[in-house]
Amino acid sequence: MAIVHLQANHATFTDGVRQLEVDGATVGAVIDELAKRFDGLGPLLREGSSVAINGELQPKGTIYAAVTGDAEVHFLAPISGG
């Protein structure tokens, strides 16, 4: 299972949990699983977050990016640019 890292603002929906193992073959599947476990977290992860997989920043809105079993997935605040 992938290791998912959440920010402190995500943790307001998870009773303080910041790191957990989640089964999911894609970013979208990981988000779906987290949304099932933690009420209110889904919209923040889908609409208000960027994602890095093994330290590599993924394009905004990516839900089909592959998540391997040993991946480290970080949900971040949205990143854009000027």
Add this chain to the structure above:
Amino acid sequence: MTATENRPPKYKYVGTRPVRHDGLDKVTGKARFAADLDLTGQLRGVMVRSPHAHARIVSIDTSAAEAMPGVKAVTTGADFPTIDPADPAHDEAINNIARDEVLYDGHTVAAVAATTLAEARAAAAAVKVEYEVLPAVLSIEESIADGAPIANSTNRTLFTGDTEPSNIASIGPFQRGDVEAGFAAADVIVERTFTTKAVHQGYIEPHACVADVGQDGKATIWASSQGHFAVRSKTAKILGWGTDKIKVTPAEIGGGFGGKTTIYLEPIAVMLSQKAARPVKIVMTREEVLRATGPAPASKIHIKMGATNDGELTTIQGTLHYSNGSAKGYAALTGAMSIASYRFPNLDLMAVGTVDNTPKSAAYRAPSAPQAAFAIETLVDEIADQLGVDPIDLRLRNAVVEGDPTAMGAPHPKIGFIETLEAIKNSEHYNSPVPEGAGRGFGTGFWFNIGEQSSATVNLNEDGTATVITGSPDIGGSRASMALMAAEELGLDVHRITPIVADTESVGFTDITEGSRATFATGMAVVNACRELIEQMKERAAVMRGVAADQVAWIDGAAVIEGPPSEGADPVSIAEITGAAKMTGGPLTATASLNAAGAGPSFAAHLADVRVDEETGQVEILRYTAAQDAGTAIHPSYVEGQMQGGSAQGIGWALNEEYIFSGDGEMENASFLDYRMPVASDLPMIEAIIVEVPNPSHPYGVRGVGETGIVPPIGTLANAIAHAAGVRMTDLPMSPPTVLKAINNK
């Protein structure tokens, strides 16, 4: 100059400095910007803007305006569809034209189109708007004060589930380690509060567009923007149209720096054109640009930092308030996340984005990072002073490397911060004596960079030349970069390649040119298209020579036959292949699209020598050097230009620039006479040192260079002033009155 000449020798074109393909048009005035376009029957559009920072629109009477000479159309917010406040497009829609509530001085409430500009202006003045003036919130302090008036009745704090209006746009903590233990272990603790004012990107070209709605109901728009596909989608959303009803042609762009990632005019121009059945041109005045487009956010940042006597930065704690202006946004979260240069095992940051009645903020080169870096670099420098250690050595001791966490915990990929610090440490500037009576300051900066969606088509012409077509507006020399990467791939002289930026119906979808992404992501699309073309050319050459395709290699711009029966035959050139294309299968063209991951973060380090006039407070920059990790510099001159431009803008932000509002929220310095940007005579030649630590996620190692250069200057100059005048500056701008006050108070 390039500090690390580690580029593999196989690069023939990448890393060279050819004359830019669009250079002649730009310097001769032939390049066409949006304001240069005039269509037959064209009308001029003019906005009606709110004179109040916050008010309810009671009524709008356009009858007198409509009756005036030359007036062909008038529009108000009532002509546009209602968008749910929860929809991400809502804030930009009401920022284009207010509905029931005006949110800042200069907010558009109506617009008119008339035969001449003078007639349109006269008619705009005749539109009667009745306002109920509401209390205005004009600063971060006012926004978060107990009992503060609500600045924007539609704002809800993002992702909290709150249903009540709030002046908080977003809020987010960032935490790791044990902050209390970290401070307990620290031998030196420094703590300060920093404030910065809203500042504008200051692009030379004001926003401009021409819209023409045809009899078929389809709109054609010519616009100045950083992303014409985004102009199309945003305009469609605000109008409630399908994107198939809008075509956007990118005009040349006279500067954007993030400020043209959003739109202000196009939906209104389309609406006026539809009503009048005539083309409509709208060009902002400089006053409108400053009053009504998005500046970089004002901020108030409190940081406490601890270090041990041996120079380990143990702990950082603080609160970062950023004003988003009149609408919600992520400015504060981004600012906190940009604190990514030092390891800080213990970290506790609270990011708070606020809403007030100033113009809706917009991106500006490395959005939110310069404000945070001002605080961080000042305190790190103060610790170095207190410990009596070299400021670069202290940073080298704590600098992040691959695998170290950013503020949000994700590990850094391969980065070149150490190499960038060492580039300055080894520079002639750093190893020269500080001029007598001057002070020297050092500072650093970080920016993420992003990837996103890009498309490219490469066509080979019958004479062996090539056309590279992309959807990324060229805001920083990207045409030349695309041509250079295509030249390297194809083995074709860079000036036999014509790079163009095509309209929304002539190239695949491409995201906005932002986040230093064009050379990285669009460049990869160009490379992929070229590699597909090479496979096609190898197949054609095999047909021409009567050999199997797998016997053909692509070497130095030609097809080389390997193995019998034609081994040793003359290579088949691109011109031979394209000349015979009609006989071997037809034209050669390839298209590639991608959604790029793996953008490479970039670090910069700056060094400045300044002299401070202790009688006037004026800061004179004697020497300035900027080093930055570009990954690989595709066109080093443009990399240097980006570094110099970012430095110049950061210097202006540091020393002079600020939005000044009256007590009623009216911007009082809405002109370049009163909004003081640096000019050439204010600046020394900015020495640029390109560091190259290639990004492994790009075929040539590109990181993107457009943004990071603006991050270090504020802290760099604050540190230089501290060493020149003995005062730690914490409030921007560090203009003569502010510096003089600090000197007099020391």
